[in-house]
Amino acid sequence: MMRKVAALASTVLSVLLLTAPEAAALDKITGSGSTYVGPAMADWQNGANSRGIPVNYATRGSPTGVNQYGDRTVDFAGTEAEITSLIAAGGGGQSAEQRGYQYVPDVAGAVAVMYNVTDGAGNKVDYLHLTREVIGRIFSRDITRWNDPAISATNGGKALPDQPITLLGRTGQSGTTALFYDFVAHSAPGPYKAFVQRNEGTGIGPLPDGVRPIQLPYSGPDADFYKLFADSEQIAQAVGKGSVPFSIGYDEFSYALRYNAPTAWVENQAHQYTQPFAENIAAALTKADLRPDLSQKLDGVYTNPDPKTYPVSAYSYLMMPCTTGRDTCRGGYDAQGKTDTITGFLEHIACDGQVNMARIGYSPLPPNLSQEMMNANARLTGKPAKQLNAANCANPTFHGNLGAGAGSPPDPFEQLGGVAKLTGNGPGGTVAPATGPSSSAGTATATATPEEELANGGSKNWRDADPAAYQHGADSPGFGGWAALVLLVVILAPLAARGVLRRLRRS
Structure with a gap:
């Protein structure tokens, strides 16, 4: 026996x-960059470390992370700003280009529009509804006071107090700033263009056509209307505590959840108002176009006709080395232990790492982009990519859902008949129907000329490239008998x- x-x-x-x-064979790797992905990265780092995969990540902002990656002071970077845009906007990036890189989408997220406003009676406003055009005009300083008719038109028709709008944003260079102002440029192109021209030489520009600012003005005509913070955490804390009266800012939704900061309901192309919960992010990103190098073009997200769309949604990327499969590959790590660590880390992110994403303010990757993380490992190692599916990957999207916390709360105005009924906005009303971004203000997207075109479909124009279609819920290849x-x-x-x-x- x-x-x-x-x-x-x-x-x-x-x-x-x-x-x-083989935990003993793994070398510690360090990363730096994006605050947009910060809460997700903290979850991944903790999960990986508990499994013996030694990883450490610091949230220093996308441009800093990209440049530290290029200087080889970190092993990977987190970013929403592509190298081409950083170079064009004067944010560095040249050293990362020399080191070589690949983009790897790691999570779907969204920029929340957070605010601290009281009504005429001094009561805290927690129901703010804004159209895309109005958001663009506010952040271009075309709408400057809370009692503007364009704001009251979608908030019951009753004007908020006659108070100046204080804009909250990030000091220094920021990928989230570039991401959000890409949305601003598409939503209110006329006011945005005037804003850039008015502030040239004050931290913004001069910018080539199509390149969005990665930094807000630190001097000049609009600087006094901004209150700038060092990182996303500080912005969300300020809004959550109400420490800056009559303010509005942009920040990753995960921070809004963490600090209970009021978040605006944003009108989408279907004239529905949504907040950035996982189901709304996932719906929006079905219209994201991915370049051949997996960087993203978001025009289709801003105008996605799906009623569930939250239009300020986007991916964050990892930036890491590769040896093959990209024109931008220049070689791998100098230690096998680092290669083994990052490949294990990517597999953790792609599968178990996606389980908590909806709960903390993101949306998990669709199956085809989880598979791209395995393809990224293959581009680093030169070995065949592991094939993911529902049997070997815990990512909720492989199992037909988005995970706990994916559902969005009901629109409080819808319970009262909707924005149209409350404001007279619709049949029999007195206010013109919401139209979304103005069609008479020109276009904010410039097409790249041949000399501006870059490898892998990228260009010097922020978000302007031939698309490689995003497939939400695409089938992944099967995996073999050994697996x-x-x-x-x-x-x-x-x-x-x-x-x-x-x-x-x-x-």
């Missing part, structure tokens, strides 16, 4: 040793181990 138990225990131990990660065997062993090994213990106790 004891001989059989010993044999069984030996078999289980061999299997566990076969499938366990199935390993999965079976992983599932059965704990059961077998418990059986061994029970038998030993009986003996």
